[in-house]
Structures are given as C-alpha cells and as structure tokens.
Amino acid sequence: MKKPSKKSRADEAIASLIGLGKTSIQKSYYPQLQKKISELEESEKRYRLLAENITDVIWMLDMDFNYLYMSPSIEHLCGYTVEEMMARGVEDIFTAESSKLVFETIEDELEKSKHRDVTERYYRELELQHLHKDGSYVWVEIVASLMYNEDTESTSILGVTRNISKRKKAEKEKEKIQQQLVQAQKMEAIGTLAGGIAHDFNNILSAIFGYTELAQMVQNDDPELREDLDGVYVAAVRARELIKQILAFSRKSEQKKTPLQIALVVNEALKLLRSSIPTSIEIKQNIASKKCVLSDSTQIHQIVMNLCTNAYHAMRETGGTLTISLTELELAADDPILGVELSQGNYLHLQVSDTGLGIAKEVREKIFEPYFTTKKVGEGTGLGLAVVHGIVQNHGGYISVSSELGQGTTFHVYLPTLESKATVQGIVETPSTLLGKDTHILFVDDEIVLIGLAKEIFSRYGYRISTFSDPTRALESFKTEPDHYDLLITDMAMPSMTGDKLAQEVLQVRPDFPVILCTGYSEKIDKEKAIEIGIKKYIQKPLIMSKLVQCVHQMLKEEE
Secondary structure (H helix, E strand, O other): OOOOOHHHHHHHHHHHHHHHHHHHHHHHHHHHHHHHHHHHHHHHHHHHHHHHHOOOEEEEEEOOOOEEEEOOOHHHHHOOOHHHHHOOOHHHHEOHHHHHHHHHHHHHHHHHHOOOOOOOOOOEEEEEEEEOOOOOEEEEEEEEEEEEOOOOOEEEEEEEEEEOHHHHHHHHHHHHHHHHHHHHHHHHHHHHHHHHHHHHHHHHHHHHHHHHHHHHHHOOOOHHHHHHHHHHHHHHHHHHHHHHHHHHHOOOOOOOOEEEEHHHHHHHHHHHHHOOOOOOEEEEEEEOOOOEEEEOHHHHHHHHHHHHHHHHHHHOOOOEEEEEEEEEEEEOOOOOOOOOOOOOEEEEEEEEEEOOOOOOHHHHOOOOOOOOOOOOOOOOOOOHHHHHHHHHHHOOOEEEEEEOOOOOEEEEEEEEOEOOOOOOOOOOOOOOOOOOOOOEEEEEOOOHHHHHHHHHHHHHOOOEEEEEOOHHHHHHHHHHOHHHOOEEEEEOOOOOOOHHHHHHHHHHHOOOOOEEEEEOOOOOOOHHHHHHHOOOEEEEOOOOHHHHHHHHHHHHHHHO
16 A cells, blocks of 8 residues: 555645534534524514514615615505505605605705714604595604714615604694684683673663653654654664673673564665765665564674675775675475585575675685684774674574685575564654652662663653662662652662662562662673562663663552
8 A cells, every 4th residue: 555645644634624623613603603593583573573563664765765665554554555655756755845844854964964973873753744545645753863884974764654643633623622712711701891891881872772762752843853863762772782792692691582574684784884885886685585583683783794894895995796685495305505504494595795806715714713804903803704603503594605716705694484473673662651640769870871861751751769879878768768769770780889789678678669670781690680689670771761661660550
C-alpha cells in the first residue's frame, strides 16, 4: 500500500476538523436558530392576525405617497378592497379640504424633522373626511408618524385610521343641545324682560284707553274725529294683544284662541303695509276665503306682518311685486304634502311671495332658527321667522319656503280651518246706562295717571270714588270707616304693599267685601290664587275703563 503523503494527511485532518466543526455547530446552534425562526413566524402570525381583524386600518406609504401596505379592515371602513385602495392616490380618498390638510401636515412634519432628534418618535393626529365607495364620506381620525433609516432619512409614513363617525355625531348632538340650552337661556331672559316691562307698559296702555274713552264720551258730533279716536282705540287693543303675545311667547302666559276669520286680519295688515312700504313695491292680493281658524288676531297679524316685512326687505333696493293670497285647501290621504306635520283635512293656505333676490340653500335650512339673520346690525334680531314658525306649529299647522337665488321667495302657511263662525273683535261701546247710584268705590293704584282717569270716568257714571296711590293709607281709611265703602279696586304691584296683601287685610274686616284685583303681570298670583284669597274678580291690565265700569256694575248687582 502506498504511503500517503504528508500533504494529503494534512488535508484530511483539516477536512476532519471542518466536518467536526460543522457537526459541532449544528449540534450546539441549530436548535436555537430553529427556535428563533419559529418565534418570528409566530410573532408574524400574531401581528398579521391583529392587523387583519381590528376595525382600525393600518397602512404605510412611501415618500412618493404610494401605499406599501393596507390592512383588510379598509373595506369595512370605506367599501374599497385593499387592492382598490392601494391603487388610489391620497388625493383620491379624502375630500378636497381634507386632502389639503394631509399634504400641509406632511410638509410641516418634514420641515420640523430637520431640526429635531428623529430617534424619538413623533406623532400627528388629524380628523379627516374619508371618501366612501358609495359617494358619501366617513369621519376618521388618523394617527401617523414618519419612519427613518439609519442615515436619519425619512423612508415612509406609518399610520392608523379609525372611524370616528359616531363620535362626531355625538359631538354634533352635544353642540345642538348646547345651542338649544343657550337659546332657552335667551328665551328665559326675554321672558324676564317681558315680565318686567309688562306692568309699566300696560299702565301706559291703560292711560291711552282711558283718555280715548273720555274723548269718545264727549265727542259725538264730528264723525271724522270719532273715526280717528276709534283708530287710536284699535291701535291700543293691538298693542295690548302684542304684550299678551310676548308673554305667551316667553311662556309667561297662555294665549286664548277663538274662532277667527283670517281674511279680516290679512286685509287690516295689508292696509297698514301699503302706507309703510315704498311705491316701488307693488302689492297684489287674492283673498279668496272667509273660513275661520282657531286663533288669536294678534298672532295672525304677526305672521302676515313678519312675512311681508321680509319680502319688503328682499325688494327694497330693486323694487318688485309682493303677492299675498289666502285660499282653501283640502288635503286627501294621498296628498304629497301630508307627513309628520299635517294630517288629512281642510286648511287655509296663506302664501306670501316676492320677486326679490331669493334665498340660498344653506340659508333656507336655518331661517326658522331663533336669532339667525342675514340682516345687518340694527335691521333685525332674527326672531321674526322663529316667532312665525312657533305660532304656526302652535296652531297645528305647517310652514315651508320655496326659493332660488335671483328668482324670489314664497312662504307657504297651512292652518287647519273651523266650521264655526268667527268672533267679532270691534270697538267697545262706551256704556251709557250704568249709573253708580251713589255707590262708593275705593280705588288704589300707584300710577297717578290711572287714579285721575278712574276718578273722572267713574264720577261720570254717578259713582263716588276715593283714590289712593299709597295702599297703606288706603287700608287705614278703610279700617277707620269699613262701612263707608262698597267695593275695592286695587293694583297688584305697588311699592309699600301688594294688592293681594291689601285685599287680605280688607277681607279680614269684611269677609264678603267685593274686591277687584288688577295686574299687568305677576308671577306671584293668578286667577286661581286670587279666588282662594277671596278676591271675586281678577282683571289683566291694561284697564279698559268702560269694561271696568261694567264689571263694577255687574258685581254690585250680584251683591244686591
């Protein structure tokens, strides 16, 4: 056998050592390597499972804004498959405004990254409108961060997108509730203001009524003067009803409704309008119905005047035509106007149209909201159409508006009709046969003007009357000679003693003594509480002296 050379032996030794080394490495490190690989595979499975099953969308963009990864939950978010979404650009998946915000944020973040430590992770949060495949959009919250390589160069953008539509809806509802709360607080403030001025304003109206009645009593020869006095009286009645309406609108009193022929109120309002708007605006009318509704004349007057005033404002610079029509309408079960607002039946249809500038769509959606107005400061409060809307709803009716920019505006008001006849609201005739027959009245009011009027008018009807502006002095006089008086008329709100307190003191001396309590506005007492005290008559101001005389006559007649 040939003896092997030294070189071949060396090679075999080296080969053996290498083989041994391989075996040794395999025996000592292979299991650990396999374990690491297995752990990585398990980790990948967990992350993939997480990414593919959470509702949030995980995504990655390169710096050219091409998608590198998109989790499957994108389809649940916006209807697109992963493949469809990755084929779209960033500008195609957001609304225009949101896309602009995305690019501005990325640009800002890249600029800031030049001046800070990029080894620290920085996140940006955005609320965006993500387009849906069906054409709508979804509110989303995106949390994103720039990713960097070892050379601190930005390589990609990693982000998570979350659907926040429910949260945005809740925020909108919360905002709406807060707005309603603010409006309620404003209405409460209006109610407090209305209550505060009602007493003083009703005293002023009482004076207007009183002096008008005095003038009517002495003036019978001049028909024109009599007509003018009647006009003053009607205006005072309208002012009185307006105060009632303000109190009712601010929930301080209930508005009484009676069968009313709307055509009469509309004609009265048009007569007033013609004298107050320029001749450049033509007024056309078509009052084709005399049907009645259950209402209050002042409320209907407000509807007509507010709608016509808005129409005038729309045409005051260019002129135009204001058209008012009142027609009858029968709604059948299949009528397209029927809905939540109206039921089947008979209605009066009031239309107020103008040929003005028209109303934009975004404005039309808000015009019935309180305090919303497009008018300049000093031209309106934004309460007019809100009042109209409230009145119409309170009547079980419906109001709508149709308008296009440059094509004018038409308001449609639908009010359910009545078959009963309307009540006549005319001039109160001054009584001529009510004689006091030496009856003695105790009249107490802190308004000097009303004291003078009461003394003048009651004296004309044969009554003896003692007047006091101080209720404590009136009480002293009554207690001194309680049988000297036959009836007490007292105001409610007075500085030193309220009217109900005065009445209680008087009734302690003479329990059956007839008392008339007058009030312009009071939260302390109402008709029911007055009766409980023993007060026989509760009258709301402003005082119409002729009616007050009638009331006194009737009460004393019942006492006989």
